[in-house]
Amino acid sequence: MLLTIKVKLYPNEQQEKALLETMERFNEACNYISKIAWSTHTFGKVGIQKIVYYDVREKYNLSAQMVVRAVGKVAESYRTDKTCQHEFNKHGAIVYDQRILTFKASDEISILTLEGRERITIKYGEYRQLNMERVKGQVDLIYHNNTFYLMVVVDVLDADPIDPDGVIGIDMGIVNIATTSDGEVFSGNKCTEVRQRYSNLKAKLQSVGTRSAKKHLKKISGKERRFKKDTNHRIAKAIVQTAKDTNRAIAIENLKGIRTNSTVNKAVRTVIGKWAFDELGNFLKYKATLAGIPVFEIDPKNTSRECSACGHIDKKNRKTQSEFLCINCGHEENADINASKNISFRGICQLSHCPLSC
Ligand SMILES: [Zn+2]
Structure with a gap:
């Protein structure tokens, strides 16, 4: 790779x-x-x-x-x-x-x-x-x-590739940085908190504008970047470990799709843009490849609107940021987990070379 x-x-x-x-x-x-x-x-x-x-x-x-x-x-x-x-x-x-x-x-x-x-x-x-x-x-x-x-x-020197028994779907988002189709959630709470703290501090320092304030600002930017990187690193490591332990592949949304996902509004998109999802995706791919685990990049279209139980696609299925309730079959689930299941299905579709683009 x-x-x-x-x-x-x-x-x-x-x-x-x-x-x-x-x-x-x-x-x-x-x-x-x-x-x-x-x-x-x-x-x-x-x-x-x-x-x-x-x-x-x-x-x-x-x-x-x-x-x-x-x-x-x-x-x-x-x-x-x-x-x-x-x-x-x-x-x-x-x-x-x-x-x-x-x-x-x-x-x-x-x-x-x-x-x-x-x-x-x-x-x-x-x-x-x-x-x-x-x-x-x-x-x-x-x-x-x-x-x-x-x-x-x-x-990257690939390890002997595993023969996967399934696919873990990963949904990336701003409230939860990553949610797996197993229901494991890597919350963004701490990150939002840290980001908020830094952005307040940065605003203050920017308004001061002295040389020492600028120096301090640079230091903070570095700290924030390292925090994000470290978080991405930890999430990627945990997901790859689970994949390894359960002999499964990993599916993520095509990275370009994350920033242009039409279901998120502009304000959210700005925040998302600030989180380094491409970095998380790269860490995942890198660590997975070293472990011989395939990573599928799937088409992100409608992953958050599709019902993971019956396949019905409707904007109204997504009640709020966190609530999913299918208007067709009544299936109810955390919206991120529902999305990550759809991502998992699309990964399985690629794994089995399914001719339909499910
Ligand atoms: Zn349904």
Whole structure:
């Protein structure tokens, strides 16, 4: 399974400066290449490279491989849209390949900068068990909130896959972060409380606006992020453990569906957007794959309106956020548990290669 992971870099002061300069130079070159691609209507990688290669090398003093990557970034960008000249942010991603970035010991990379190669410390966090020899394709260096990260696509070594006897459905939501079709609930109460506390504190600090307030604010944001991450980590771990113990696969809603689910209103959606459900989904997939447990991503349409007992779909089935009462058969259940059962059924449908899209 391919998984995209985010790895934090810990450069020293001089290295950070070198990375930043490299990034800025790289994107300046991209803008120059983009201008030429646009004015000559040359959008293919090979075509652009023929025109600009020597020019860019000289003008921006970039290594051969960096020029190739910059051309690649520009060509990739025009691949989907050729209607206007593209501009690149000065801190936009640099695309690295194995020739200019290598993973050294478990906590170090060697990366090409304008100052030559630098050895920089990295931390894998959650993903320390991964084998970096299994990195696939290119790696993006990104700069976010004054921090450098690598976005790495890794082929996660699957354990021997289990032959599942069933599927646990997971419903993700804001009141209950995760609810399983077994009826296990991972409540969001504590999270809402913590989020509330932080957001009050943040509002106060923002209004103060002094330098020390800003510093404090940054610290709090970090704390809040770690809290969310830790919560997601714990939930994913517990669910995968249950799947393992009961020899079942896992089904989740297609991650894109969570944010656009038409049954939640805009206010709720904003809060949902703030919870890192894609992170929870990624942790689940990652931990499950390591344990050989399949994860099915199902179509989220009507999972909260469908009756898990008779299959009747109606908006009126969902009385309130937490109450489900089928207007057809009278089946009554907690709405999240009902939804997670539907998710489980759709997972079973995929597991058995059912030709109907149940
Ligand atoms: Zn029913």
